[in-house]
Amino acid sequence: MMPKLSGHELALAMWEIRPELPIVAISGYSKNVSATNASKLGYQDFLAKPFDLKSLVTAVRRSLDEQD
Numbered sequence: 001m002m003p004k005l006s007g008h009e010l011a012l013a014m015w016e017i018r019p020e021l022p023i024v025a026i027s028g029y030s031k032n033v034s035a036t037n038a039s040k041l042g043y044q045d046f047l048a049k050p051f052d053l054k055s056l057v058t059a060v061r062r063s064l065d066e067q068d
Helices: 007-017 035-040 053-065
Strands: 024-027 045-048
Touching (some): 007 024, 035 045, 045 053
Parallel strands (some): 024 045
């Protein structure tokens, strides 16, 4: 948990500066967030905690590749 703002609020602020910025949503509360609704919110990908390094690398690579 971050103080003062949520991860989604941070993403919205980042998109105000760079609308094309790919963001991978990461949550420990996967019952509230899913890959489907993360996509609807504009995230490139979604990872539920805990995840391994390979999953993180794959999500980041896929997000960057989709920007080309």
